Each structure stands twice: as C-alpha cells, then as structure tokens.
Amino acid sequence: xxxxxxxxxxxxxxxxxxxxxxxxxxxxxxxxxxxxxxxxxxxxxxxxxxxxxxxxxxxxxxxxxxxxxxxxxxxxxxxxxxxxxxxxxxxxxxxxxxxxxxxxxxxxxxxxxxxxxxxxxxxxxxxxxxxxxxxxxxxxxxxxxxxxxxxxxxxxxxxxxxxxxxxxxxxxxxxxxxxxxxxxxxxxxxxxxxxxxxxxxxxxxxxxxxxxxxxxxxxxxxxxxxxxxxxxxxxxxxxxxxxxxxxxxxxxxxxxxxxxxxxxxxxxxxxxxxxx
Amino acid sequence: xxxxxxxxxxxxxxxxxxxxxxxxxxxxxxxxxxxxxxxxxxxxxxxxxxxxxxxxxxxxxxxxxxxxxxxxxxxxxxxxxxxxxxxxxxxxxxxxxxxxxxxxxxxxxxxxxxxxxxxxxxxxxxxxxxxxxxxxxxxxxxxxxxxxxxxxxxxxxxxxxxxxxxxxxxxxxxxxxxxxxxxxxxxxxxxxxxxxxxxxxxxxxxxxxxxxxxxxxxxxxxxxxxxxxxxxxxxxxxxxxxxxxxxxxxxxxxxxxxxxxxxxxxxxxxxxxxxxxxxxxxxxxxxxxxxxxxxxxxx
Numbered sequence: 001x002x003x004x005x006x007x008x009x010x011x012x013x014x015x016x017x018x019x020x021x022x023x024x025x026x027x028x029x030x031x032x033x034x035x036x037x038x039x040x041x042x043x044x045x046x047x048x049x050x051x052x053x054x055x056x057x058x059x060x061x062x063x064x065x066x067x068x069x070x071x072x073x074x075x076x077x078x079x080x081x082x083x084x085x086x087x088x089x090x091x092x093x094x095x096x097x098x099x100x101x102x103x104x105x106x107x108x109x110x111x112x113x114x115x116x117x118x119x120x121x122x123x124x125x126x127x128x129x130x131x132x133x134x135x136x137x138x139x140x141x142x143x144x145x146x147x148x149x150x151x152x153x154x155x156x157x158x159x160x161x162x163x164x165x166x167x168x169x170x171x172x173x174x175x176x177x178x179x180x181x182x183x184x185x186x187x188x189x190x191x192x193x194x195x196x197x198x199x200x201x202x203x204x205x206x207x208x209x210x211x212x213x214x215x216x217x218x219x220x221x222x223x224x225x226x227x228x229x230x231x232x233x234x235x236x237x238x239x240x241x242x243x244x245x246x247x248x249x250x251x252x253x254x255x256x257x258x259x260x261x262x263x264x265x266x267x268x269x270x271x272x273x274x275x276x
Numbered sequence: 277x278x279x280x281x282x283x284x285x286x287x288x289x290x291x292x293x294x295x296x297x298x299x300x301x302x303x304x305x306x307x308x309x310x311x312x313x314x315x316x317x318x319x320x321x322x323x324x325x326x327x328x329x330x331x332x333x334x335x336x337x338x339x340x341x342x343x344x345x346x347x348x349x350x351x352x353x354x355x356x357x358x359x360x361x362x363x364x365x366x367x368x369x370x371x372x373x374x375x376x377x378x379x380x381x382x383x384x385x386x387x388x389x390x391x392x393x394x395x396x397x398x399x400x401x402x403x404x405x406x407x408x409x410x411x412x413x414x415x416x417x418x419x420x421x422x423x424x425x426x427x428x429x430x431x432x433x434x435x436x437x438x439x440x441x442x443x444x445x446x447x448x449x450x451x452x453x454x455x456x457x458x459x460x461x462x463x464x465x466x467x468x469x470x471x472x473x474x475x476x477x478x479x480x481x482x483x484x485x486x487x488x489x490x491x492x493x494x495x496x497x498x499x500x501x502x503x504x505x506x507x508x509x510x511x512x513x514x515x516x517x518x519x520x521x522x523x524x525x526x527x528x529x530x531x532x533x534x535x536x537x538x539x540x541x542x543x544x545x546x547x548x549x550x551x552x553x554x555x556x557x558x559x560x561x562x563x564x565x566x567x568x569x570x571x572x573x574x575x
Contacts (some may be wrong), residue, residue: 014381020372023491024451028392030415031404043413045422093298102291110298115306119509119557121533122550123309125316125543129323130309149301179290208398210512215538230399230516233406240407247400258395259388265395267388270454270460 027242028251034244035059042240045195055143058245065242070221071228074140075207078251081144082206083199086153091191094157095183099169109158115151120211128215142216143209143224153198159185160194197268200261207254225250235244317547330544337548347549349524349554350532353439358507358560359442359526369451373458374488387459391452398449405445406432432518438525442513449513450506454499461495462488462554480555490573497572501564508557529553 020178034042035058037051062068073097100191131142164187172182211228218221218240232246258265292299294555317337321330341347393401407567409416409428420428465487473483511530514520520527520535529549537546 010378010380013375013378015377017372017380017386024448025389025392027401027404027408027448028396030408031400034407042407043410043415043418043465045418047415047418058522074572085346088303090299093295096291100287100291102288105291108295111307112298112302115302117505117557117561118306118310118548119505119554121315121509121530123306124533125547125550126309126312127305128538129312129499130281130304131521141410146301146305149298149305154298183294187498197473204395210398211534212325215534226397226399229397231404233403233516243403243407247397247403250397252402253393253524254397255392258392262388266456269456 031251032248034241035248037241039239039241040243040262042244058241059249061242062232062249063090066228066231066246067221067223068228069119070244071223071225072253074222075225076185078140079203079206080149081140082209083264085144086150086202087195087199087203088154089148090150091157091161091195092183094152094159095187096163097158097189098161099164099166099250107185110155112151116174124211124215136216136220138217138222139221141210144224145212146212147202147206153202153222157191157194160191164190184249192262193267196255196264199267200265203257204254258270277281285506290317294404302330311382313547316544317546317551321542321544323543326329333544337545339546341548346524346527346535347529347552350529350549351526351528353526354508354528354556354564357438357443357446357510358504361392361507362500363424365447365454367448369499370458370492370496372451373455373462374413376455377459377462377502387452387456390455393449394452396449398512399516401449402445405441406517409424409441432526433522435522435525438518438522442510442517442526445513445517446507446510450503454503456497458492458495461492467492486572493572494574497564497568501561504560504564505557508553514571525559529556 033049033051036054036056037048037058038053038055039052041051043046093112097105125145131137136142136145168186168190169182173179173187177185208226209224213224213227217227220228229246229250232243236242289321318332318334320333320336321331324412372390376383378384382412409431411417411428411433414431416431417428431441432438467469469487469491470483508528509530510528511534512532513526515528518526520531530553533546533549533553536542536549
C-alpha cells in the first residue's frame with residue numbers, strides 16, 4: 001500500500017517538475033519555431049509550434065544583412081583567449097596563494113578578495129580612457145586583456161589547490177623538479193576537474209560578454225555576437241521572424257557546448273558556488 | 277645563514293613570478309582605474325572637449341548626482357528591482373531544488389531544462405522576451421485575452437509593468453543557476469538527519485522547516501549576497517528590452533552611468549554616480565553580512 005502511495009507521489013512530483021521545466025524552455029522553443037515561420041504566422045492564433053509553411057529565408061536574411069559569420073568568428077576568437085588566459089593565470093595565482101610562501105602573500109590575497117565586491121561599472125570609465133590612449137578602441141584586446149586578472153577564479157583555484165597534499169609537491173621537489181616544472185607537470189594535471197569547470201564557466205563569461213564590447217567596439221566588423229544580435233531588434237523592429245532566426249543562430253554554439261560539457265558544467269557551477 | 281637568506285629570496289621570486297600576470301592585471305585594470313575614477317568624480321570633464329576642458333570642481337558632481345531625476349529614478353528602480361526579484365528568485369529556486377533533490381524521474385533532463393536559460397546568450401534571450409511580451413500581438417497577451425483578460429498589461433511599454441517585466445526576465449535567466457547552487461548545498465546535508473526525524477514522526481513539512489532550511493542557510497546567504505550584487509548590476513536586460521523607458525520606469529544606476537558616460541561623455545559626473553553606486557553595494561552587502569548572525573547556521 002505504502003509503495004503504491006510512494007509511486008503516485010513520485011510520479012506526480014516528476015510531472016509537476018516536468019511541466020515547470022517545459023515552461024522554462026518554452027521561450028527558447030518558441031524562438032526556434034518562429035525562426036522557421038513566415039512573418040504572418042509568427043503571432044497567429046492559435047499558435048502553431050510546427051508551421052505549415054517553412055520559411056528558411058529568415059536565416060538567409062540574418063546572415064546576409066549582417067556580418068554574422070564575422071561576429072561568430074570574433075566571438076569564438078575572444079572567447080577562446082578569455083578561457084586560456086583565465087585558466088593559465090588564475091591557476092598560477094591560485095597555486096601561489098595556496099602552496100607557496102612569499103612576502104606580502106596574505107595582504108595581496110586580501111586585496112584580491114576585496115575586489116570581488118567592486119562592480120565593473122566603477123572602473124569602466126578610466127579603463128575606457130586607458131584603452132583610448134593606447135589606441136586600442138575597436139580592437140579585441142579591450143575584451144580579452146582585462147581577464148588577465150580575475151579575482152573570482154583565482155579564489156576558486158586557490159580553494160582547489162589547498163586540498164592537494166603537500167607531500168606530493170615535496171616528493172616532486174626531492175626528485176629534483178624545480179617549482180615551475182612541479183606546477184606544470186605534477187600539480188596542474190591533478191587540477192583537471194577544476195580546470196574543466198572553470199574552463200566552461202569562463203566560456204560562458206567570454207561568450208556572453210556584453211558591456212565591454214558595447215563600449216569599446218563601434219566597428220561592426222569587429223563586433224561580437226552578444227552586441228550584434230541586439231541590433232536585430234532595432235533593424236527588424238517589425239520583422240520578428242528574422243529577429244528569431246538571428247537569436248536562434250546565436251544560441252546554437254553555446255547550447256552545443258553546454259550539452260557536451262553538461263555534467264562538468266553543472267558540477268563546476270555548484271563547486272564555484274559552494275566554495276566561492 | 278647566508279644560504280637561508282638566499283633560499284628566502286628565491287622563494288619570494290618564485291611566488292611573485294606565479295602571481296605576476298594577475299598582479300599586473302590587478303594594478304592595470306582594478307587598482308589604477310579605481311583611483312582614477314575617484315579622481316575623475318571630482319572633475320568636470322566632457323570627453324569631447326579634450327583634457328584642457330577639465331577642471332577640478334570638488335564635490336559638485338556628487339551634488340549634481342543627487343539633484344538629477346534620472347539618478348533618483350535609478351536608485352529607486354534598483355531598490356524596487358531587488359525587492360521584486362531576489363526574494364522570489366531565492367524562494368522559488370530553493371523549493372525547486374528541494375523537490376529536485378528527491379527521488380524523481382528524469383532528474384538530469386530536468387536540471388538541463390532549468391539551466392538552459394542561464395547559458396543562453398543574454399541579448400538573444402532578451403530579444404525573444406521582448407517579442408513574447410509584445411503588448412499588441414505577443415503570445416503572452418494573446419493567451420491572456422483568450423482566457424478572458426480584456427485589457428492585459430502592455431508590459432515593457434507600460435510605466436507600471438516595465439520594471440516587473442525586466443525582473444521576470446532576470447528571474448527566468450538566473451533561476452537554473454540558483455537551483456544548481458541550492459542542490460549542491462542540499463546534498464551536503466547528511467541523510468541520517470532526515471531518517472532520525474521520520475522515525476520521530478516529523479512530517480515532510482516540519483523536516484523542511486527544521487532541518488533543510490537551517491542547514492542550507494549558508495548557501496542561502498551566499499546566494500542572497502551574490503544575487504543582490506548581480507541584480508544591482510542589471511544592464512543588458514534593460515538596454516535591450518526598454519532602454520530605460522518608458523520615461524524613467526526602468527532606468528537603473530548602471531544604465532544611468534552608461535548613458536551619461538558613453539552617450540553624453542560626461543565622464544566626471546558618471547564617475548561620481550559609479551562611486552555612489554559602489555557605496556550602495558557596499559552598504560547593502562555590509563547589512564547582509566551583519567544580519568547573517570541572526571539566521572545563518574554554520575555547522
């Protein structure tokens with residue numbers, strides 16, 4: 001009797017959560033469906049999830065009226081640099097704060113942690129002037145360079161490295177390995193789970209960067225997707241099917257990356273949240 | 277003695293080479309801009325007039341900030357936004373995480389569904405939401421009319437509804453993230469606590485109130501602090517969906533900074549706003565920090 005009750009409970013709970021889950025992705029499904037419609041069918045009542053007449057021209061318009069593939073390329077390029085820079089420099093610093101001894105270590109770490117509370121907007125104006133004086137406006141340096149410092153991911157990596165036993169590092173040293181070699185050959189390979197989590201996190205940061213590119217980049221051919229896609233709304237204010245096609249194309253890569261790396265992604269977020 | 281000192285110097289060199297890139301980044305992109313921005317906030321400087329046009333005016337910018345109606349609207353909207361969005365986000369995500377943590381079917385698929393909005397490119401998603409909530413022919417209003425709401429809200433076009441609409445979008449975008457963090461927190465609670473409670477005959481509801489809520493409170497606190505800071509910085513949503521309008525209905529402080537600095541090039545004034553904004557974030561975070569003793573239980 002009890003098991004029947006438990007089964008019903010489990011079944012109804014799963015149903016409720018499933019319905020909420022579908023509601024969560026409904027806007028995305030609607031976007032994909034509308035991208036394939038003729039404009040007159042987008043807001044037709046009753047709503048058609050699978051249109052009777054499929055229109056592929058929206059995608060054609062999206063990629064020909066805008067330098068879409070250039071935006072894609074720019075976004076990939078800057079994202080990959082953001083990921084590499086974050087992984088390398090944050091893990092180096094995280095390791096130093098966790099395992100090395102040097103003068104002023106605690107003070108510098110305190111400064112780094114204190115910056116976590118500072119909103120980007122407070123430093124964006126001087127940063128803009130700095131990039132301008134370096135003649136870097138409209139260059140991808142403006143998007144990627146600030147990532148060489150990232151307090152959040154330094155903290156994340158430090159938390160991970162403190163859990164590595166000192167004996168392991170000592171053993172490598174006794175075998176004659178110097179500090180740098182030890183880091184790259186012994187410590188870093190152990191950090192693979194953390195690195196992949198941080199890698200995926202920084203991929204979303206890089207891919208979704210909006211404020212920086214909006215300010216520093218005015219040349220359309222240098223622009224990234226997140227800013228470029230917003231111009232669809234302005235240019236096609238009355239053509240929603242083209243807006244949806246453009247939005248769909250922007251979502252494809254990030255969703256593919258997410259589905260491939262899904263497990264590490266969620267664990268990475270969880271890890272960063274609990275420890276960060 | 278000499279070798280020990282040598283070793284000491286070598287240790288310092290090794291340590292600093294490891295943190296060098298981050299340290300350079302910290303100085304260039306954090307410390308220096310921060311001081312420069314504080315200095316700028318005391319200057320009257322329009323970027324178009326070049327450096328010659330700048331004059332030291334002390335706290336006049338700060339005075340001007342508090343007299344500006346957009347600033348006042350911005351600070352009010354920021355506060356309204358936090359109150360509307362953060363508690364709802366935290367309560368819903370905690371409930372969902374508690375249910376997801378039970379023995380249900382398709383947990384992996386569900387997590388993916390909840391998480392999808394968080395990954396989605398923010399501007400693309402904002403474009404989609406604008407269309408969904410279109411006052412005239414958006415599907416949301418078509419649905420409302422179909423179920424008998426004669427005069428549905430005009431969402432982003434209405435002074436009353438624009439900010440709640442942006443908040444709704446923001447909640448949708450961040451819900452999956454909070455669910456995942458809560459799930460991680462819930463999984464840290466030992467199963468034996470619940471077993472002991474059921475043996476004592478405690479109902480599911482009282483287990484939630486007396487075990488789950490207190491033991492997950494450090495996670496709740498972490499999320500409360502970080503989501504409040506994040507909600508203060510809401511920008512892409514506003515810029516794509518409403519551009520601060522209608523009127524001043526969705527102007528936030530960050531949007532005000534963006535408009536004054538990068539559309540009107542009033543760098544001094546905008547820097548002053550950014551420092552007031554920073555102070556606000558610090559005060560709110562400090563209040564939360566002091567309040568945690570009352571309700572956060574660290575085991």
